[in-house]
Amino acid sequence: MNEAVLRELTPAVIGVLVHRGVDFATAEDAVQEALIRATSTWPDRPPADPKGWLVKVAWRKFLDEHRSETARRDRELRVDAQPTPGQAESVDDTLQLFFLCAHPSLTPSSAVALTLRAVGGLTTRQIAQSYLVPEATMAQRISRAKRTVRDVRFDEAGDLATVLRVLYLIFNEGYTGDIDLAAEAIRLTRQLAGTTTDEETAGLLALMLLHHARRPARTRADGTLVALPEQDRSRWDTALIAEGVVVLQRALRRDRLGEFQAQAAIAALHADAPRAEETDWIQIVGWYDELFSLNDSPVVQLNRAVAIGEADGAAAGLAALAAVDSTMPRYAAASAYLHEKAGDLPIAADLYAEAARTAPTLAERHHLTLQAARLRKFQPN
Structure with a gap:
């Protein structure tokens, strides 16, 4: 079974358990166990009803964890009253899960982790590897996040703008480990866009697609950065660019401009x-x-x-x-570029060196150091 398909089913399965009366944190744990069992026991061909299979296993996991004589009888009565998994297919709780996982009471890092696990279907280990932290650290972060939203009603209205910020944070992390977070953010944003007609959600999806389209040309074989003007544009993904432009144009036609739409329009002009x-x-x-x-x-x-x-x-x-x-990050780099453009090469070289010292990543530091060295070759001794 394709792991991406399992991850896509995760929100719906959690939703079924929550509608059966299971609290969110317990439902999410049970579904994670079902996902783990699915990856280890499913044959090459998935069950005829993958969602129903996951619901059944997750529900049994919930019952096993809370078994006692009195409680068991009560829950068995509830089981008899539940719709079959197939009858729950029309219920889509994805948007509510997004709202819950990106709740304003959570820190950005906690919201990101909870979204990746509950909506994205990633394991704690995968998330930890992606953020280069120990698995125990990530497990604690997710546990704290679930405790924070424990008393939030599942159907409570959420803040879509917060959800979009969380998805953008995930996208900007790029990827490490075995999960490509940029691609995962695009998948989740597509999923969200399918539940709402919001223009900014479409704008964010377009922005991600247009940026992601340039990714193959952003680095050389040795890992060094390639600035936008120097990129080999034949390596840009034209299919992603075309999709991003279509998504953006549809959003702009509604004439309710937002930040992500404006950023996507800028990215589209670069791509054009x-x-x-x-x-x-x-x-x-x-x-x-x-x-x-x-x-x-x-x-x-x-x-x-x-x-x-x-x-x-x-x-x-x-x-x-x-x-x-x-004092803004990358101020010195911008100033260096403009001074170089103005012909002030000694000033630009010093500014590139200053920017390198405060660069947030090793790749940027290396790139800016090379720019400083390049300009200093033209300076008199």
Whole structure:
């Protein structure tokens, strides 16, 4: 059985148990046990009713964990009153599970972990490997998260914006271990998009698809980064780009612009350019203006300044950058790029070196160090 299919069934199976009166935390544990048994006992061909099989095993696991004479009789009466797994097929609790796992009372890291386990169907070990932490640490994080949402009603209205932020966090983690978190975030966002007509959910899906399409060209064989202007665009995934553009256009036609839609529009303009020098920077600046009206964060300001530098020249870009908090991550890197574009190579080299010292990843540090070394070759001794 394809493991991805098992993961897709996870929210529905948890939903069935919750509707039978099982609390969320217990239902999630029981379903995890059913998933483990499925991967170890199913033959190459899945059962005729995979969801029904998982419901049956998870329900038995729940009963086994709580067996006593009186409680057993009560639960057996409840079992007789339950619909068969096949009758529950029309119930889709995916959206409520997203709301529960991304509850505002949870920290971002806890919300991410709980979403990956309860909605994504990943094991604690897989999540721990992806985040490079011990399995025991991740197990404690998930247990605390489940305790936090223990008293939240399953049908309580949730915050979709929080869910989208959690999914974006998962996407930006990339991947380590045996789970590709970027691909998993896309899968989960597709799943969420199937439960809502929200424009921002579509915008986030489009943004993920468009960014993910460039992934094959982002690194060289030795793992070093390739900047966007230098990427081999023939390696971009044109099918993902086409899908992302279609999803975005449908969302934009509803004329309720949000941040993810604006970011996706910028990504689409980058994807549309056959060569870096053909990028429509004027339109990109226009979309950054729209994004800035929705979110005037320093990150948006920083990226907008770089876009202005491309559209109107380095001096205009540096003037826009002057309004940004200089303690911002990647401020020095943006300043270095614009100074290089202006021809101020000694200043740019020093700024690239400064940016390398504070880079958040080894790959970025290496890339920025190479940029500083490249410019210093042209400086007089």
